[in-house]
Amino acid sequence: MVSVFVASAALFFLITRVVFVDQSVQFDNWVFEQFDAGRAAWPALTPVVRSLTFFASLPWLVVAGIGIPVLLHRWGHPREGWEVLLAVAGSALLNQLLKGYFQRPRPSSALFFQPGLSFPSGHAMIGLALYGCLAWILWRHRHHPVWAVLLVLFALFIGGTRVYLHVHYPTDVLAGFAGAVLWLMLLRWAFLMRNEK
Template sequence: MITVLQTQPPLFLLSILLLVVIVVLWALQYVVIRYGKRAFMLARRYWCKFEQYFGVDRRLTHLKNSQPKLYQFFWQRLHVEHFHGLSLTILFLLMVYIAAVFVGLVEDVVTSDAIVALDLLVSQQMSLLNEAGVIHFFILITSLASTPITILVVLLTAIICWVVRQHYIIIGLLIAVIGSTVFTFLSKMIFERARPIDILLYESTYSFPSGHATVTIALYGFLAYIAIRFSQHFATQVRIVMATILLTVLIGLSRILLNEHYLSDVLGGYLVGSLWLLVAISVTEWLTTKDKINWQIPWSNKQAYLVGFSIISVLIGTLIYAGIYQFPLLA
């Protein structure tokens, strides 16, 4: 194994990258689980001291008396007791920021900025791994975000939501998947960027942005959000987040390693997926405030078994899809 890594520097760098990602995520998970709640309580305590020191209450009272409409607007945006306040404000600001970053990335790609040179360099290095055994592993990983598996995951998730009588969650799920898919398709048609020359698995669509990267964030990110909302344990919620981040990194890396996409294609897909994920979460939280969704429902054994059956079905479906459709393309 060491000899292989020494004779193939890209494989060595890939191994180091994966190791660093796993170690960082594990360390971050440990720190958040151990100190997360304590840090949150400490932040709230310092905020209260900040309010007292700067006399925030007096300033707000003065603003309320002099500019009641302006006060009402800002108070509604910063209120922490309901979703329409600080939560929605943060989500909206994140959406604006992600959209701005995406526009900047598009400009760099269109004007052939430095990132395009980096794209070509990374693509050339990945071409050296075409015969490596790691290719087969990443074909399985990339199949998790393929169209057939995406449809399977959406159908199984919708069935679970229907069985537990939380039908309105499906609205957010469809917004995340359909919205991001349509946006990605239109972007491909607009930019018409050719895929890398040394592509391993033939694709008939254009390259920018990566549809697999998009659906990874939009779909699996929304599934993680659902699992977090239903979970009652902080440690479990943190582990769900870290596992989702790892899956996101692996699928994005698979698109680059297989030379299906350039690095900037994957980054663009991440941004598009994140944007639609935030839209879907916002709509779902709004439906929650309207008492359309109950996250505190008790789960029966049959419902839990259904979730386990769905996960196993997706894994088996991924193996079948990769074996029947993906692996033959290597020949």
């Protein structure tokens, strides 16, 4: 678990150095080119991608971030309910703090207007925090491990939709994933220490 935390922190630090110190756009441009080639080859994917990106949007995260904890509490899993609530709320707050600090504008090539700042991606960060937390709960209780893997893959796919739509740079999405893992690790440690008291 420590190695995952360290690797995520190192990735986040590396991305911030590439983007804000070296000011390199080589990686971002290369990934955009790959996604653009795919979009040109299969234009029918675009409306599907726009639909899927909704599942890490603000309206969805508000509903899921409140509704899932309420359901878990009613089903007799209050601790898991708190985990999901704090995963979503904490990652959302951290995301806004980081965006305010880095102040990176969104790509000018976005396929549709998206307000707000770009770094790190909120869809990637809060989406992975939500679905990653749910996946960990399923994995921990040894229920439906395949669903746990699918939830994580779904969160990663949602991050990819942001690049496909050009509303985020690829480095925004990678930084969002790294931030989500960091937050989930900190949250898990907090719950472990609380249970040990």
